Amino acid sequence: GxxxxxxxxxxxxEGAIVQINCTYQTSGFNGLFWYQQHxxxxxTFLSYNVLDxxxxxxxxxxxxxxxxxxxxxLLKELQxxxxxxxxxAVRPDTGRRALTFGSGTRLQVQP
Amino acid sequence: xxxxxxxxxxxxTQMGNDKSIKCEQNLGHDTMYWYKQDSKKFLxxxxxxxxxxxIINETVPxxxxxxxxxxxxxxxxxxxxELGDSAVYFCASSLGQGSxxxxxxxxxxxxxxxT
Numbered sequence: 001g002x003x004x005x006x007x008x009x010x011x012x013x014e015g016a017i018v019q020i021n022c023t024y025q026t027s028g029f030n031g032l033f034w035y036q037q038h039x040x041x042x043x044t045f046l047s048y049n050v051l052d053x054x055x056x057x058x059x060x061x062x063x064x065x066x067x068x069x070x071x072x073x074l075l076k077e078l079q080x081x082x083x084x085x086x087x088x089a090v091r092p093d094t095g096r097r098a099l100t101f102g103s104g105t106r107l108q109v110q111p
Numbered sequence: 112x113x114x115x116x117x118x119x120x121x122x123x124t125q126m127g128n129d130k131s132i133k134c135e136q137n138l139g140h141d142t143m144y145w146y147k148q149d150s151k152k153f154l155x156x157x158x159x160x161x162x163x164x165x166i167i168n169e170t171v172p173x174x175x176x177x178x179x180x181x182x183x184x185x186x187x188x189x190x191x192x193e194l195g196d197s198a199v200y201f202c203a204s205s206l207g208q209g210s211x212x213x214x215x216x217x218x219x220x221x222x223x224x225x226t
Contacts (some may be wrong), residue, residue: 033214042201042217047146050212068170085152097142097205098167101154 002026004102006088011108012078020105021072022088034073034100035087043087047073054081068070085110114138117202124192125226132187133220134202142166143185144203144215145177154201160185170222192225199223 003025012018024032031050034074035043049055049071061074073086085106087097117134124130136143137181145157159167174190174219185202199220206213 015207031212037152042219043215045214048212048214087154091156097161097213098144098156098159100156103151103153106152 002090002092002100004088004090004100006086006102008103008107009106009108011110013077014078014080014109014111016078017074017076018078018107020074020075020086020088020107022071022102024069024071024088024090024102026090026100028092029066029090030093031091032062032071033089033091034060034066034071035101037085037087037104039084046086057068063078078109080109080111083107115204115216115218116134117221118201119221120219121170121222121224123224123226126192126194128192129188129190130192130223132200132202133168134185134187136183136204136216136218138204138216140204140206140216141182143179143182143183144205144206145187146201146203146217147219148160148199148201150198155193158185158187163184187225192223197223197225 005023008091025097034046037043047062054063059076061105089100115136142161144159148154149161158177163179176188179185201220202218203215
């Protein structure tokens, strides 16, 4: 089976740093993705990790530990527009290609 | 613009009706998907097609029937709509071959409300 866990909600202050954690237990592993979804909009791709370590992309970084089944998304210099849901997703199988999603973490950035 | 586009954006209908949602992508991808996002925002895979061939068919009622006339289109037809079908349905596409890092690109969703 596939199980992906994330906190349901988080709150942070504008200008601060926030870390959103994701743990997964899946039948296979061929990459972990982070998506951002604003209310009423489509999910948009943020980052991809397949090897252990940190991937940095501007204000956003994503970390992966395959042995621990763990990832986090780090958002720096938070802006009000970062208020959104953040979805962790795993591609268990390259053949099927579909992503299995966690239920998402709703981040509220406060002034 | 290059994108995944789906229509309609909103769909309100009564129980028992039959409805269709259309999806088209001009990204040159050869794999397309339908996902359902429920009220708790959980995105769940329903179907996946690769080059018009069905490769994923999750536990979805037979009332749901996908159709892919070509690799750029994946439509979803729903028969005998039920209240529990109310959700947002997202179409997505990705590169089917090559490395595993091809992300899914999502359409803007179709909010289906069954009354």
